[in-house]
Amino acid sequence: MAQIHTHSTTYLINGGFDHTISPFDRGFAYGDGIFRTFVMRDGLPENWLLHYQKLVADCAVINIVCPSAELLMSDLQQLFLPDEVAVAKIIVTRGEGNRGYTLPAITAPTRVVTKSVMPQYPEERFAEGVNLTVCETKLALQPKLAGVKHLNRLENVLARMEWHDPAIADGILLDTDDHVIECTAANIFSRFGDKLLTPSLHQCGVAGVTRQRILELAHTFSLRVSVESFNLEKLFVADEVMICNSIYGAWQVKNIQQKTWSIGDLAGNIRVALKA
Amino acid sequence: MAQIHTHSTTYLINGGFDHTISPFDRGFAYGDGIFRTFVMRDGLPENWLLHYQKLVADCAVINIVCPSAELLMSDLQQLFLPDEVAVAKIIVTRGEGNRGYTLPAITAPTRVVTKSVMPQYPEERFAEGVNLTVCETKLALQPKLAGVKHLNRLENVLARMEWHDPAIADGILLDTDDHVIECTAANIFSRFGDKLLTPSLHQCGVAGVTRQRILELAHTFSLRVSVESFNLEKLFVADEVMICNSIYGAWQVKNIQQKTWSIGDLAGNIRVALKA
Numbered sequence: 001m002a003q004i005h006t007h008s009t010t011y012l013i014n015g016g017f018d019h020t021i022s023p024f025d026r027g028f029a030y031g032d033g034i035f036r037t038f039v040m041r042d043g044l045p046e047n048w049l050l051h052y053q054k055l056v057a058d059c060a061v062i063n064i065v066c067p068s069a070e071l072l073m074s075d076l077q078q079l080f081l082p083d084e085v086a087v088a089k090i091i092v093t094r095g096e097g098n099r100g101y102t103l104p105a106i107t108a109p110t111r112v113v114t115k116s117v118m119p120q121y122p123e124e125r126f127a128e129g130v131n132l133t134v135c136e137t138k139l140a141l142q143p144k145l146a147g148v149k150h151l152n153r154l155e156n157v158l159a160r161m162e163w164h165d166p167a168i169a170d171g172i173l174l175d176t177d178d179h180v181i182e183c184t185a186a187n188i189f190s191r192f193g194d195k196l197l198t199p200s201l202h203q204c205g206v207a208g209v210t211r212q213r214i215l216e217l218a219h220t221f222s223l224r225v226s227v228e229s230f231n232l233e234k235l236f237v238a239d240e241v242m243i244c245n246s247i248y249g250a251w252q253v254k255n256i257q258q259k260t261w262s263i264g265d266l267a268g269n270i271r272v273a274l275k276a
Numbered sequence: 277m278a279q280i281h282t283h284s285t286t287y288l289i290n291g292g293f294d295h296t297i298s299p300f301d302r303g304f305a306y307g308d309g310i311f312r313t314f315v316m317r318d319g320l321p322e323n324w325l326l327h328y329q330k331l332v333a334d335c336a337v338i339n340i341v342c343p344s345a346e347l348l349m350s351d352l353q354q355l356f357l358p359d360e361v362a363v364a365k366i367i368v369t370r371g372e373g374n375r376g377y378t379l380p381a382i383t384a385p386t387r388v389v390t391k392s393v394m395p396q397y398p399e400e401r402f403a404e405g406v407n408l409t410v411c412e413t414k415l416a417l418q419p420k421l422a423g424v425k426h427l428n429r430l431e432n433v434l435a436r437m438e439w440h441d442p443a444i445a446d447g448i449l450l451d452t453d454d455h456v457i458e459c460t461a462a463n464i465f466s467r468f469g470d471k472l473l474t475p476s477l478h479q480c481g482v483a484g485v486t487r488q489r490i491l492e493l494a495h496t497f498s499l500r501v502s503v504e505s506f507n508l509e510k511l512f513v514a515d516e517v518m519i520c521n522s523i524y525g526a527w528q529v530k531n532i533q534q535k536t537w538s539i540g541d542l543a544g545n546i547r548v549a550l551k552a
Contacts, residue, residue: 031307140416
């Protein structure tokens with residue numbers, strides 16, 4: 001197995017630099033797999049324990065045996081240089097099968113680790129906050145897959161196609177019942193007084209690791225957390241709104257359609273706490 | 277480009293036997309693509325015009341530029357021998373992109389053609405009909421993707437995992453409103469007197485080419501067709517039930533859970549008409 005450490009190397013498949021993905025891989029054929037995205041810094045994955053736990057949990061939902069943490073960590077250390085900051089993505093699929101939905105008698109999961117450049121976000125997104133749009137594409141209600149970061153992401157793709165204005169950082173996704181769920185690549189929080197609200201993800205949406213971390217650290221800011229369903233009208237009367245993911249941490253929302261908020265300190269405080 | 281004609285060759289990627297799929301292909305990353313499955317016989321695709329039209333239409337829904345019919349036909353003729361009967365699958369994805377949902381400025385679709393053996397179905401499925409189960413997994417309502425044969429097929433995968441009994445040919449998928457929609461790998465029809473009913477697929481489901489052909493040829497059996505929403509209770513009081521796809525044509529349904537039907541001739545007649 002090749003042990004090439006170069007900047008041009010961008011992925012590893014089943015631990016090998018020279019392996020390929022078959023069109024018979026069920027990840028390709030059906031989106032039959034799970035993924036995670038996180039930052040690699042100083043040769044280490046940020047919040048690895050939570051990301052690995054979530055990968056295992058998501059694999060379990062669709063009955064894929066997740067590769068061991070040791071194997072994935074070894075892949076990451078082969079692919080990422082000790083001194084670089086970059087974005088890692090782990091994809092685990094059910095592996096190759098014959099044509100048709102029937103599961104093969106024996107499946108060997110395919111594991112892929114990719115490396116991408118760390119995005120250079122405009123500094124004002126951290127300093128002043130971001131603008132969001134509201135997507136016309138709505139999330140369908142599928143409780144069997146809700147919360148899971150699986151490879152069936154056409155809804156996110158269609159939603160992301162709706163805007164081209166670089167001043168818009170992300171788009172809010174409502175479900176088909178018009179509840180606020182998330183953004184195309186972020187979870188969302190809103191503050192009402194000392195209450196921090198985030199949407200329930202029991203019908204659809206992706207429950208991210210940063211969302212989980214924020215729910216756990218909110219009490220250090222004397223915020224009570226609540227996971228519940230709410231609509232856009234309610235979001236618009238929040239004191240502050242914030243979006244989050246594992247790459248940028250948290251951004252304050254300053255504008256959604258006609259609604260604007262003055263600069264708040266929620267996202268800045270949360271970012272500091274996430275880094276601690 | 278290699279021009280190898282052997283039985284072991286099972287796929288062609290972008291017209292080449294030696295090409296591979298990148299983990300950055302959006303078909304793999306997000307299920308961002310479309311597919312079709314049909315029979316190759318005597319070196320020709322069965323019902324090619326309808327399959328190609330549907331591929332173009334489905335690509336248009338998610339804004340992928342479909343490869344030309346000439347290119348795909350050339351792929352098929354490279355991959356399939358003139359004297360074999362086998363199953364072809366065409367997959368068209370949006371192509372490679374960077375990490376993230378944002379569409380690349382320029383996309384070159386990836387086209388894949390695979391060859392699989394023709395399934396050897398038990399003869400009794402044609403002679404006597406088939407047993408169906410009713411899946412617990414329900415189809416979410418997503419009008420933006422309804423009818424389209426896209427690569428986000430986790431619902432079908434989960435549904436197909438629900439039974440292992442080889443005596444069950446397929447499973448009925450209901451939507452989350454409990455309407456009968458289809459089977460995991462088939463469309464479904466029911467006959468009430470001279471009326472042939474098939475579910476409306478405006479909220480979910482895949483509108484297959486064989487379903488379309490049956491809707492068009494039903495009048496030759498003096499059947500009026502109707503596309504509408506109905507539930508399992510209504511299906512159970514049908515005079516006859518039939519499932520269909522592009523591989524086996526049509527099968528009479530003899531049993532669903534506690535409900536059994538005596539042998540009817542609907543599927544047999546339709547099969548003959550489909551072959552004409």
